[in-house]
Amino acid sequence: MVGLMRGRGEGSVYQRAQDGMWCAAIELPPHNGKRRKKIVTSKSKAVVLKKLAEIRRELERTGDLPTASQSLESWLTYWLDKVAAKRVRPSTLYTYRRQLEKQVIPVLGKVRLDKLTAAHIRRLHDHMNDAGLSSTYALTTHRLLSKALTDAVREGRVGRNVATLVDAPKLGRSDGEALTVDEAITVLDYARASLESDAYDPAPVLWATYLLTGIRRSELLALEWDRVTDVIDLSWQLQRIKDMDGTFEARHLTGKLYLTRPKSKSGWRIIPLVDPLKSMLEAHRRRSPSNPYGLVFARADGQPIEPSRASAAWKTWYTDVGLTDKHVPLHFLRHTAVDLLYAAGVDDDVKIEIVGHSNRSMTQAYKTKGNRPRLTDAMERFSAMLEKKETDHA
Incomplete structure (x- = not known):
């Protein structure tokens, strides 16, 4: 080392004898009684002085600095x-x-x-x-x-x-499309037809329920019969969790499937149950085999329907029945529901409460480019609009 070569305000700056590199050191707060220094190096003395000034400012701002950078x-x-x-x-x-x-x-x-x-x-x-x-x-x-x-x-x-x-990646065109009113009516027709059969198939009624409520996938798959009366109580969601650490309120079902609370207050909500969905769910309940979890929608063997499998089953179903040639992810039934709420003239604040958005702009984003009486009225107008369209369609 070629001695300490300090200019005014430069601090501990020196040049190493073995390689000629310029070094600057600054004292850091001790850890466990041991002294610590932050050292920066460069071939240029001017660069080292600049680095020294930067780390001094950072030390003043944060109170400490790592002595070596991690990956x-x-x-x-x-x-x-x-x-x-x-x-x-x-x-x-x-x-x-x-x-x-x-x-x-x-x-x-x-x-x-x-x-x-x-x-x-x-x-x-x-x-x-x-x-x-x-x-x-x-x-x-x-x-x-x-x-x-x-x-x-x-x-x-x-x-x-x-x-x-760096500019964040820009969103491209939508990754899917919502159903039209006629396509939504076709989904309801399949749901009604499925209920005339003794064979248990939860899928058509599951799709119709998504469509008539705008409920999220995880919320509907978590729905239990004791939370279905003249309202639907959406206070849990079904999630597959790899590691449950006990930090969040949860109820274990089976394997890695848990019922957990919604992530926000707006997600925890109650919506009125009106016809035609009310009658569909009553018929669905009569022909559904019991399951140990009391779930409204379960597999034929009584086990919960995993969210990812529900999405895959929806794609297979609407392709097999020839519903549409569009790409319509299961989540986009929620978009369709928002579209239909708009078409029914439901007020913005009521739409927000029904679909569980945190604000008006969120609900507007879902549109394809309260109190109990008002909620009930909104659901009835929503359903009546589809019923009328279906009659006209017939």
């Missing part, structure tokens, strides 16, 4: 286990982990946090685009990584979140 993979693993796990539900954490492990870590995992740049983020975008992933998935992955990097900044691991320096 992005190391940080994301820590973030999932120690940060995200305390914020989100187990099912959400499982989704986070899969997205990061499948997309981010293979592409950028070995990059050091302090070396991560906007170019790296663009590389991730290109990777997802080349893999043919949906624009929605690419956008959620970008936002997830940005969230993890925001926490890295808060903890003083890095000075800035480079994900914010």
Whole structure:
């Protein structure tokens, strides 16, 4: 080492004898009584001075700094286990982990946090685009990584979140389409016809219920008979959870299937049950075999219907019956329900309460480009509109 070569305000700056590299050191808060220093190096003295100024500002802002930069993979693993796990539900954490492990870590995992740049983020975008992933998935992955990097900044691991320096992936065209009124009526016709048979097939009535209520997939598959009276009580949802840590209120059904509480207050709601759905569910109950969970919709063997299997079954069903040539994911029956509520002239605040959105803009986004009496009136107008259309159609 060629002595300490300090200029005014430069601090501990020196040049190493063995390689001529310029170094700058700054004292950090001690850990377990041990002294700690942050050291940065460069071939240029001017660059080292700039780095020293940056870490001084960061130390003043955060109160501490890591002595060595960790890889992005190391940080994301820590973030999932120690940060995200305390914020989100187990099912959400499982989704986070899969997205990061499948997309981010293979592409950028070995990059050091302090070396991560906007170019790296663009590389991730290109990777997802080349893999043919949906624009929605690419956008959620970008936002997830940005969230993890925001926490890295808060903890003083890095000075800035480079994900914010890059435009997030833009959403492409919709990943699906809603049903038309005539197609919705056809679904109801199949549901009624299925109830005339003694053979148990929950699918047609399941689809009709989605359509006539706008209930989410996980909510309807969790519905129990003791929560169906003159109203439908949507206070649980069915989820497949890999690791249940006891953080959230849940009821175990079987295997990895649990009933959990809705993630928001707006999701926990009660909606009136009116005809024709009321009569359909009564007929469905009479011919349904019992199941140990008291579920309204279950497989023929009494086991719960897994959400992913319900989505796959819907696609197979509407293709087999020739309902439409469009791509209509199961979730888009919810979009159809919102469309029909609009067509029935239901007020915005009532639509919000029926479908469980948190605000008006969310409900408007679902449209394809209260109190109990008002809710009941809305459901009756909604159903009556379909009944009239069906009569006209006939």
